[in-house]
Amino acid sequence: MNVAIFGGSFNPVHKEHINIAVSAINSLSLDKLIIMPSHSTPQKDGRLSASGNDRLEMCRKAFSGIACAEVSDYELKRGGISYSYLTCREFAKKYPDDKRYFIVGADMLANFDKWKYPEEVLKNVNLAACARENTESFDSARGKFNSHFSNPVAEVAYVGKKVSSTRIRALAALGEDVSSFTGEIIARYITDRGLYFMPEVAGVKKLLKPERWAHTVRVAVTAAEHCAEAGVSEKSAIIAAALHDCAKNLTADNELLKDFTPPDGVPESVMHQYSGAYVAEKHFGVSDKDILNAVRYHTSGRKNMFALEKLIYLSDMLEEGRTYDGVEYLREEFSRGLDYGMYAALDRQVKYLEATGRKIYPLTKEALNYYKEYKNDK
Numbered sequence: 001m002n003v004a005i006f007g008g009s010f011n012p013v014h015k016e017h018i019n020i021a022v023s024a025i026n027s028l029s030l031d032k033l034i035i036m037p038s039h040s041t042p043q044k045d046g047r048l049s050a051s052g053n054d055r056l057e058m059c060r061k062a063f064s065g066i067a068c069a070e071v072s073d074y075e076l077k078r079g080g081i082s083y084s085y086l087t088c089r090e091f092a093k094k095y096p097d098d099k100r101y102f103i104v105g106a107d108m109l110a111n112f113d114k115w116k117y118p119e120e121v122l123k124n125v126n127l128a129a130c131a132r133e134n135t136e137s138f139d140s141a142r143g144k145f146n147s148h149f150s151n152p153v154a155e156v157a158y159v160g161k162k163v164s165s166t167r168i169r170a171l172a173a174l175g176e177d178v179s180s181f182t183g184e185i186i187a188r189y190i191t192d193r194g195l196y197f198m199p200e201v202a203g204v205k206k207l208l209k210p211e212r213w214a215h216t217v218r219v220a221v222t223a224a225e226h227c228a229e230a231g232v233s234e235k236s237a238i239i240a241a242a243l244h245d246c247a248k249n250l251t252a253d254n255e256l257l258k259d260f261t262p263p264d265g266v267p268e269s270v271m272h273q274y275s276g277a278y279v280a281e282k283h284f285g286v287s288d289k290d291i292l293n294a295v296r297y298h299t300s301g302r303k304n305m306f307a308l309e310k311l312i313y314l315s316d317m318l319e320e321g322r323t324y325d326g327v328e329y330l331r332e333e334f335s336r337g338l339d340y341g342m343y344a345a346l347d348r349q350v351k352y353l354e355a356t357g358r359k360i361y362p363l364t365k366e367a368l369n370y371y372k373e374y375k376n377d378k
């Protein structure tokens with residue numbers, strides 16, 4: 001019998017997981033596919049997470065239409081960090097005479113030598129890898145793998161659109177519809193159970209015009225998708241993103257701004273960062289200084305910003321709805337690191353302000369000089 005394990009955090013499970021499962025069944029002529037949600041995955045802490053039971057239940061629902069798929073609670077029951085070498089050891093004991101596969105993404109294959117006890121994994125299973133859109137290609141991943149190991153790797157013939165669980169969590173956090181990524185049943189489960197939802201920012205939507213809210217959602221998705229490399233928690237990134245423009249559509253006489261005193265000499269275009277931080281603190285009850293500062297400096301920037309401030313500044317400027325000239329270059333710089341992104345974004349911002357004859361706010365000028373020196377020092 002051919003049997004494979006398809007592991008992952010499934011936080012949450014989505015359509016791409018189903019596509020990979022179907023493709024693996026066909027490519028590997030599987031008699032059994034074991035879907036195994038992890039208890040906790042190394043390097044994935046700090047993310048919004050559904051409970052193990054909810055992830056398990058969502059997998060059961062999502063894979064219920066695939067006859068040879070079964071969902072296992074083995075790693076969830078074992079607890080602790082879900083190291084694959086332990087799972088594969090048990091897998092070999094349970095299916096000693098069968099052809100055993102372990103399904104990984106191509107990017108996981110490329111970094112397989114960094115796994116804990118990779119030889120032990122390979123002693124017990126054959127790896128089966130699948131490349132997805134915008135990830136490591138199968139051939140390049142196998143090349144990296146082969147520089148360390150000689151075991152054969154099977155290819156799962158699916159190169160599909162990459163769906164990110166992070167995007168789904170960010171959308172669900174803000175109460176947005178995720179059904180196009182998960183299907184109706186899982187989307188309903190997420191909504192009914194309030195999974196990933198952040199009640200602390202639920203009131204932002206009604207303060208904003210629809211297009212401003214749509215932008216806010218895109219900023220939250222961008223921030224969430226970059227928060228791991230920025231070293232900030234997903235929850236802080238989404239809260240700060242949700243709030244960053246919360247005062248953008250408020251007029252000065254709005255009740256929420258009753259006792260707000262603006263700093264001197266702030267241009268109109270910058271004002272909403274200060275009024276936004278005020279509303280975030282007074283109306284939404286945010287006390288986290290990093291989140292408040294991320295809102296407070298998201299338009300001007302400033303020198304020596306904290307990681308969350310830079311993440312929100314850049315996500316605001318580079319969210320996927322932005323199409324201005326040069327945005328792709330800025331995104332590339334952002335992908336090199338926050339400080340490269342900051343310098344490139346501030347440089348563009350100041351040149352744009354100069355070209356349109358607008359005043360450059362002193363904090364922005366200071367920030368540009370700071371990140372220019374920072375870049376030169378590297």
Ligand SMILES: [Fe+2]
Pocket residue numbers: 244245248272298299316
């Ligand atoms: Fe803004």
Ligand SMILES: [Fe+2]
Pocket residue numbers: 215219244245316
């Ligand atoms: Fe914005």
